[in-house]
Amino acid sequence: MARRALARGEFGEVKLAGHIEGRWIKEDTIRAEKLKPSKWRATVLYQDGMAKRPRPLAVEDTSKERAKARLEERKDQERAKSSVPELGKRTVEEGVKEYLAKLEAGTLSGKKKSPSTVRTYRQVINAYVLRDGSLIKRMALANVTPLDLMREAQAMADAGMVSHVHHCKAIWSAVFREAVMAGAITVNPVRLMEPMEFDKPEARAHGNGAKHDTGRVLTPEESDKIRAKIYADHDAVRKGVADLLLLGMYQGLRIAEAASIRWEDLDLEAEVPTLTVAGTLQPVKGQGVVWHGAPKSDASRRTIPLMGQDVIDMLKRRRDERALMPKHHDVDVQKIRDTHVFLSPKGRTPNVDNINKDVRKALDGAGFPWATFHTFRHTLSVRMKAASVPPIVAGRFLGHTEAVSLKSYSDNTSAPMAVLGVAGQLALPSSVPA
Numbered sequence: 001m002a003r004r005a006l007a008r009g010e011f012g013e014v015k016l017a018g019h020i021e022g023r024w025i026k027e028d029t030i031r032a033e034k035l036k037p038s039k040w041r042a043t044v045l046y047q048d049g050m051a052k053r054p055r056p057l058a059v060e061d062t063s064k065e066r067a068k069a070r071l072e073e074r075k076d077q078e079r080a081k082s083s084v085p086e087l088g089k090r091t092v093e094e095g096v097k098e099y100l101a102k103l104e105a106g107t108l109s110g111k112k113k114s115p116s117t118v119r120t121y122r123q124v125i126n127a128y129v130l131r132d133g134s135l136i137k138r139m140a141l142a143n144v145t146p147l148d149l150m151r152e153a154q155a156m157a158d159a160g161m162v163s164h165v166h167h168c169k170a171i172w173s174a175v176f177r178e179a180v181m182a183g184a185i186t187v188n189p190v191r192l193m194e195p196m197e198f199d200k201p202e203a204r205a206h207g208n209g210a211k212h213d214t215g216r217v218l219t220p221e222e223s224d225k226i227r228a229k230i231y232a233d234h235d236a237v238r239k240g241v242a243d244l245l246l247l248g249m250y251q252g253l254r255i256a257e258a259a260s261i262r263w264e265d266l267d268l269e270a271e272v273p274t275l276t277v278a279g280t281l282q283p284v285k286g287q288g289v290v291w292h293g294a295p296k297s298d299a300s301r302r303t304i305p306l307m308g309q310d311v312i313d314m315l316k317r318r319r320d321e322r323a324l325m326p327k328h329h330d331v332d333v334q335k336i337r338d339t340h341v342f343l344s345p346k347g348r349t350p351n352v353d354n355i356n357k358d359v360r361k362a363l364d365g366a367g368f369p370w371a372t373f374h375t376f377r378h379t380l381s382v383r384m385k386a387a388s389v390p391p392i393v394a395g396r397f398l399g400h401t402e403a404v405s406l407k408s409y410s411d412n413t414s415a416p417m418a419v420l421g422v423a424g425q426l427a428l429p430s431s432v433p434a
Contacts, residue, residue: 005047006045006046006047006054007047009047009048009079010046010047011044011045011046011075012044012045012046012054013044014042014043014044014068014071015027015042015043015044016040016041016042016043016064016067016068017040017041017043018030018035018037018038018039018040018041018064019037019038019039019040019041019060020035020036020037020038024041025037027064038062039060039061039062039067040060040061040062040063040064040067041058041059041060041067042058042059042060042064042067042068042070042071043056043057043058043071044056044057044058044071044075045057046075046078048078057071057074057075057078058071059071059074089140089141089142090140090141090179091137091138091139091140091141092134092136092137092138092139092141092144092172092175093130093137093138095141095175095176095178095179096125096129096130096137096171096175097130099171099174099175099178100121100122100125103118103121103122104118104122108174119356119360120167121167121171122360123360123370123372124164124167124168124171125171126369126370127164127369127370128156128161128164128167128168128370129168129171129172133155133159134152135148135151135152135155136148136149136152141175141176141179141184141185142179142184142185144176144189145189146189146190146192146193146194148189149169149172149189149190149193150193150194150196152168153165153168153169153193153196153198154196154198156168157196157198160216161216162198165198169190169193172190173188173190173191176188176189176190216370216375217375217378217379217382218371218375218376218379222368223249223379225366225367226245226249226363226366226368226371227245227246227249229365229366229367230242230245230246230362230363230365230366233362233365233366235358235361235362236358236361236362236365238345239345239358240318240342240343241355241358241359241362242362243314243318243342244258244259244342244355244359245359245362245363245373245376246310246311246314247261247311247314247315248373248376248377249376249379249380250306250307250308250310250311250380251275251304251306251307251311251380252376252377252380252381252397252398253277253377254300254373254374254377254399255352255355255356255359255373255374256280256281256282256352257277257280257300257399258342258373259280259281259342259350259352259355260279260280260281260291260340260350260352261275261277261340261341261342262278262339262340262341263319263338263339263340263341264339265277265278266315266341268306268312268315268316268319272305273305273306273312274303274304274305274306275303275304275305275306276302276303276304277300277301277302277303277304277399278293278301279291279292279293280292280352281349281350281351281352283351283352283353288349289349289350289351300399301399302396302397302399304396304397315341318341322337322338325337328347333347333348336348336349342355356373359372359373360372377398380398381394381398384397384398
């Protein structure tokens with residue numbers, strides 16, 4: 001009976017033979033006669049569609065099982081080659097999700113991305129690249145043109161996402177580059193996009209109704225919703241993330257600054273309770289997470305009033321709860337608990353990378369996948385500007401350099417240094433925190 005012809009991409013039956021005294025003998029004969037070959041060969045026919053007859057794939061090894069395993073690897077390689085045209089049929093969404101998975105696993109070619117870069121790309125992908133309303137995410141990679149990408153970029157700009165277009169282009173380029181290297185498409189369409197100039201997005205009104213070019217920030221109603229959601233999230237409360245987010249909402253701290261606050265940095269009993277940003281915790285290879293007695297810049301080192309009784313009450317509650325904790329038998333662990341306001345879930349030194357993951361989970365659970373901890377800082381900055389807070393005052397409160405303050409508050413640059421006064425006397429409008 002004639003053997004059935006193999007279809008394109010199909011493999012035949014794997015056959016094994018052993019090498020004995022200069023000859024290749026079938027596996028059945030070796031088994032029947034109890035022979036001991038010096039090496040084994042595994043062979044299979046494969047129809048790649050390049051010729052009428054299938055071609056043999058063969059590998060040899062001193063072990064029969066290793067020969068079979070190596071043949072399976074060869075088969076996988078051939079399958080990958082034959083599936084190259086199929087890669088171009090994947091949607092942009094599928095390609096981006098695969099890219100993100102490799103990014104998070106650290107398996108992308110080239111230099112491994114830092115945790116902060118991975119967080120940024122994850123947030124951009126979830127909130128912007130794969131957002132609802134994307135014009136291209138369901139298109140096949142092979143069908144996307146430079147014009148499609150330009151229209152997508154313009155749509156993002158029109159929706160107030162100008163500041164994220166460059167990140168999106170970098171992600172698109174990486175996805176299409178992989179498809180080009182695999183032979184699925186011939187040209188990376190991102191490289192053929194024409195230069196684009198965008199108008200600034202229409203601003204959102206805040207506070208007294210003034211409008212500013214701020215990008216995407218939280219409305220007071222959104223701030224209230226996040227607060228309610230995170231304190232209803234038992235995991236966020238247990239890990240201290242809810243309290244940390246509350247601190248970020250009111251104080252506009254960077255996440256590393258907030259997570260690194262020590263009890264000695266707080267003066268909760270003063271007439272005007274204050275918080276001092278004196279340094280940050282940073283991971284050091286071989287040493288773990290250690291205290292670095294210098295914040296992001298000289299301007300970041302500051303003492304600011306605690307904005308809102310809720311924040312003061314939260315910090316006092318944490319202080320009282322800490323005092324009631326039983327003493328740890330390890331002196332070093334107890335020192336950590338006596339030093340830091342926020343701890344890891346196991347009561348050790350907090351790690352900003354882990355906290356970022358917990359913050360991301362909490363904000364996603366609250367229904368704000370586009371928001372980050374820095375969104376609170378940006379929101380507070382916008383509300384201060386809308387409330388006509390002098391630029392030097394706002395910059396000193398947020399820890400901006402003078403140049404950044406004047407750039408951010410360019411419509412009110414005449415405020416003298418004297419308006420700052422003593423940090424503890426700085427008073428912002430009651431409407432600033434949500």
